[in-house]
Amino acid sequence: MKDRLANKKLSRRSLYLDMRLIGWLPSAGTALVLTVGLIAAFLFQKYEGDSHELWRVIEVIVPLAFSSQAAFLLVPENEQPLELLLACPQPLGKVLLQRLFVLVLLQASVAFLASLIALALPGGDRLGLALARWIAASVALGGAALFTAQMTRQGIFGALVALLLWAGSLYGGDALLVRWPQLWPWHLFLQPQDSAPMFYALNRVVLIIGGLGMIALAVFLLRNDERVLGVK
Numbered sequence: 001m002k003d004r005l006a007n008k009k010l011s012r013r014s015l016y017l018d019m020r021l022i023g024w025l026p027s028a029g030t031a032l033v034l035t036v037g038l039i040a041a042f043l044f045q046k047y048e049g050d051s052h053e054l055w056r057v058i059e060v061i062v063p064l065a066f067s068s069q070a071a072f073l074l075v076p077e078n079e080q081p082l083e084l085l086l087a088c089p090q091p092l093g094k095v096l097l098q099r100l101f102v103l104v105l106l107q108a109s110v111a112f113l114a115s116l117i118a119l120a121l122p123g124g125d126r127l128g129l130a131l132a133r134w135i136a137a138s139v140a141l142g143g144a145a146l147f148t149a150q151m152t153r154q155g156i157f158g159a160l161v162a163l164l165l166w167a168g169s170l171y172g173g174d175a176l177l178v179r180w181p182q183l184w185p186w187h188l189f190l191q192p193q194d195s196a197p198m199f200y201a202l203n204r205v206v207l208i209i210g211g212l213g214m215i216a217l218a219v220f221l222l223r224n225d226e227r228v229l230g231v232k
Contacts, residue, residue: 022069022099027106030065034114037061042121054118059133059189062111064166066103067141071149071158073099074222093219100146100215107138129192132200136207137188141166143214150221186210 037057045054074096115130141162149158169188176183184190184199185206192200 022073022102022106024106026065026069027110030061030107031110031114033061033065034058034110038114038118038121045121054121055130055133058111058114058118058130059137060170062107062114062134063137063141063188064163066107066138067145067162067166068159069103069107070100070142071145071162072155073103073146073149075149075153075155075158092222096146096219096222100142108135111138132204133192136204136211137169139211140188140207141211143211143218146218147214147221150218 034057038054041054041057074092111134112131115127115134119127119130144165145158145162147158148161149155152158165188173187173189177187184195185203187203188207190200190203195203
């Protein structure tokens with residue numbers, strides 16, 4: 001009984017430390033960028049009549065902000081791995097998932113609030129569709145960033161991979177679909193008005209499943225303590 005209470009106390013303390021480690025400043029930065037972007041998109045919509053720009057702001061900014069921060073959640077370059085292994089009362093995979101939970105809570109709260117604001121503006125979309133726009137891309141890019149960071153043991157490589165995937169899909173995704181239409185399930189920024197509802201829903205599901213799969217692989221890699229420590 002005492003051991004169980006002690007473990008709960010350690011888990012709560014670990015969660016508190018993770019919240020301090022991740023911090024609120026990156027989420028505040030996301031909120032600031034979203035605010036400026038939504039204002040600019042609203043003015044553009046007012047004069048040009050294109051309501052889709054409101055949603056492009058959220059679905060483009062949130063996945064990049066989330067994945068860039070996710071890449072540095074648990075990598076040896078940020079923390080002394082030996083001290084981390086000795087100090088943690090729980091497996092490193094659980095530590096990573098706990099930090100990921102805190103990150104999701106912070107960034108998703110900002111994105112959800114921005115979605116509600118966009119819904120209240122003229123030309124607002126349905127809430128379910130509004131959430132699907134940024135959730136799927138965030139999970140996919142976040143999973144890629146986490147997996148790459150654990151594979152290379154360098155958070156910068158995870159962030160770079162996420163940035164390349166983000167930029168490639170944003171600026172070249174539509175062109176790739178013209179050349180290779182079979183790649184439509186992996187287009188991060190596929191637009192619902194450009195595809196049938198069933199295909200858009202499948203695209204979102206594939207991205208989420210792929211992202212969750214990469215997160216699971218990242219957690220699996222943390223089971224090897226020697227690899228985390230850099231032991232050959």
